[in-house]
Amino acid sequence: MSENTLPVVVVGAGPVGLAAAAHLLDRGLEPLVLEAGEQAGAHVREWHSVRLFSRWGEVVDPVAEKLLAPTGWTHPNPDSYPTGQEWAQQYLQPLAEVLGERVRFGARVVGVARRGRDRVVDAGRESEPLSVHVQTTAGEERILARAVVDASGTWASPNPLGADGLPALGERAAAARIAYQVPDLADPDVRARYAGKRVAVAGSGHSALTALVAFAELAEAVPGTHVDWLLRRGEVGNTFGGGDADQLPARGALGRRAATAVEAGHITTVTGFRTTAVEQTDAGLVLESLDGRRLAPVDEVVVLTGFRPDLSWLSEVRLDLDPTLQAARALAPLIDPNVHSCGTVYPHGARELAQPEPGVFLVGMKSYGRAPTFLAMTGYEQVRSVAAAIAGDHEAAERVELVLPETGVCGGAGLFDDPGAATATATATTATAASEGGCCGPAEPVGVTISPTQVTLND
CATH class of the missing domain: 3.50.50.60 (FAD/NAD(P)-binding domain)
Known part of the structure; x- marks a missing residue:
């Protein structure tokens, strides 16, 4: 042949x-x-x-x-x-x-x-x-x-929770309480899994922002629902994206909605958190960071790290x-x-x-x-x-037969983990942390404040 x-x-x-x-x-x-x-x-x-x-x-x-x-x-x-x-x-x-x-x-x-x-x-x-x-x-x-x-594609190979690219200690053993995709909270069974629970969401990309918005809406409807948002980077920086400057308007709007969700108080932001271990306790899953910090127990973990x-x-x-x-x-x-x-x-x-x-x-x-992206x-x-x-x-x-929108790649790890390298580069949506953060920042979670004028939705 x-x-x-x-x-x-x-x-x-x-x-x-x-x-x-x-x-x-x-x-x-x-x-x-x-x-x-x-x-x-x-x-x-x-x-x-x-x-x-x-x-x-x-x-x-x-x-x-x-x-x-x-x-x-x-x-x-x-x-x-x-x-x-x-x-x-x-x-x-x-x-x-x-x-x-x-x-x-x-x-x-x-x-x-x-x-x-x-x-x-x-x-x-x-x-x-x-x-x-x-x-x-x-x-x-x-x-x-x-x-x-x-x-x-890459969908079938999600990155693990472990910050070094390998599963954290105990991550595999706790697999029944860890998800690696955005939960569909419109599904009654999925909604019941997270409603009224404390959930850790790891990741800084668009999937993570989508999850934050969904969980914030769930928290408004079901008291007791709360999210610990885990960022490996030392500060929030430009995590919320390009806002109005994004040539994909829906992507910019997502960043603004996520910023609003954080401001509403149902989400606690934890910066500089590089997960190394997952411990199963009677009170829930306890996540430990490379710098020795341990989060309060959570019921579920959603890993959206790419x-x-x-x-x-x-x-x-x-x-x-x-x-x-x-x-x-x-x-x-x-x-x-x-x-x-x-x-x-x-x-x-x-x-x-x-x-x-x-x-x-x-x-x-x-x-x-x-x-990403x-x-x-x-x-x-x-x-x-x-x-x-x-x-x-x-x-x-x-021959080239395509013109692409700008801001085609946003977020990621690497130098973004260094708060000195993650200066305020977002053009329309910015966030300031109550602490300097960093790999050796305070053990307590930090709050995030967003100016309402910076997250107005253009519905």
Whole structure:
């Protein structure tokens, strides 16, 4: 079989993976999408109640829309903001149905290699196709591919509570009382789990802010509900984001709402807290920080400290990733939270995403490694370029067809943990701590005061 007749394997039937399939098909190439879950957008459906920062007009890929058009599919209101559930049901599922048998569910990719060559062997490497090892309910199979587009994302690999990147002591043992995604408090069972309880929320990104807003609303309805908000950084600084300056208005509004939630008094902010241990006691879970501080017992813990890529099944192909972020090397300087508070990532494609292993591309959230805040439109531009490159249209692959909003990367760890490095850089929403904070700050939680004029919502 000629390599040119082999399919291009796309890993993951999420927004970027399905867009990749649409672009490949538009180029006359045969895509094969392998999805471990049982539905399109399996990961998106897990945060179904959360509303996107981007409007419908920004989360539908134009080539995918063209593919959907003959089915009578109607584009939702482009100026409205979908929830994860709406995105999956109204766009991703119909797109997967149009692609038909080109999308296989319950097919987990467990390895990718060059046929007959491990990563060490040079001889004859470029003449061999890629071999994709897939696990299904029927057993394991191997699929030969001319190229592999990894759009598997990072959702399945959340970062742990432990501040050193590994689970804190006792974290695994306490797993029944620790969640790693924003709780859906509209679900009666989930609501009952947290109502009237003391909850520790760890994290400083958009997921954490979303959780703070939800818990503050719960606290207003159910007395006794309280949140200890744990920040590894030494001060709140620009955690609430760009406010009115954010070119994604919904993202700026979230920061303002979170600031209001903190001011309402249902949330206690604890800065410079790097969790090293979780102790189970009769009174609840006691979290201990690197500096020896111990929080009062909490009933539940919600860990929203970001995600990381699973590279284990790519161990036999040659990758060149940034050693810090595990992101595509060319992107890392633009998205590194050690450097950027709110960085701007230029539109990019095959050139930045190509790996030393010919035909292997990491796209979507996985291309960012451990960096936060990926936009769907970034992924759509990525796969447009990658599909063109695989088809041999290098002029189109190099062309830029996207203008991104500014403030595309906000927050993170690294230097933000140093209060001296986290000066007041937020342009519209700022916060001042009652203490200097820092890794060796006072053992008691600190309060956060927000000026009402800085958090006015533009509803």
